[in-house]
Amino acid sequence: MGGGRPASKVRTQVRVVRGDRVEVRGDLLATEEPMEIRLVAGSHRKTVAVTMRTPGHDFELAAGFLFTEGIVTHREEIARISYCVDPDLDPEQRYNVVNVELRTDALPELPSLERHFYTTSACGVCGKASLEALRLRGCQVGPGPAVEAAVLRGLPEQLRAAQSLFALTGGLHAAALFEGGGRLLALREDVGRHNAMDKLLGWAFLEGKLPLGEHIVLVSGRASFELVQKAVVAGIPIFCAVSAPSSLAAEVARAFGVTLVGFLREDRFNVYSGAERVRIPAPLG
DSSP: OOOOOOEEEEEEEEEEEETTTEEEEEEEOOEEEEEEEEETTEEEEEEEEEEOOOOSSSSHHHHHHHTTTTTTTGGGGEEEEEEEOTTTGGGGGGGEEEEESSSSSSSOOOGTTOOOBOOOOOOOOOOOOHHHHHHHTTTTOOOOEEEHHHHTTTHHHHHHHHHHHHHHOOEEEEEEEETTTOOOOEEEEEESHHHHHHHHHHHHHHHHOOOOEEEEEEESSSHHHHHHHHHHHTTTTTTSSSOOBOOOHHHHHHHHHHHEEEEETEEEEEEEEEEGEOOOOOOOO
């Protein structure tokens, strides 16, 4: 069967214009391809999402998406995750379809997915109705660690140093998981900020590390509602972003007791909620 596994980056040729000079040289671009997530239970199968993603860590992406959407809650519910080998499928798309086989003969109820997910690389489907859905699911965030301000300030440099694909292409979002003391545990990259988060949480889900009640997440861009929502589902008490939060992200953080930090750059940051977890030195004088 043909159709190779897609790479996370592709080569291209660009014309670099500097003033009146033009230079032709090679460049690398982050790959963006669709990925279909299918649920399989006995003889039943159903497509639950199609997302534009950067190939790599696809099984973690599928597991993270299913977990944060409440379709699976424990890794034992999943028997196997694999690429589709359906003979009717275009061989070129083999690695763009992921089957998640459940340990049951019946598909679960999918009320939250009746809108039939199609997510882009920029943002998923979200809104205030999802806030109430989090409450109905019983999502909780524990007390979590108290973190020194100096620890938070040191996180962005660790994230940048670990972003191998971003260093090559300059076109990827990242989500990183840290211990309360600031040690980097895992980082995932993707053209989509929500995909990067799903890959990270999918890793934690498959490794049996959930809930993440003593951990910190840092994302390379803004703090959107959807990203903070996913952090709440995973029980993450401290959510940091290099850029700004949205109003709804701040609302979710306050509602569930998440410490929300934005504009975490160089020696400064803003705390939008949960300031009790951040140890800030008393001002002089």
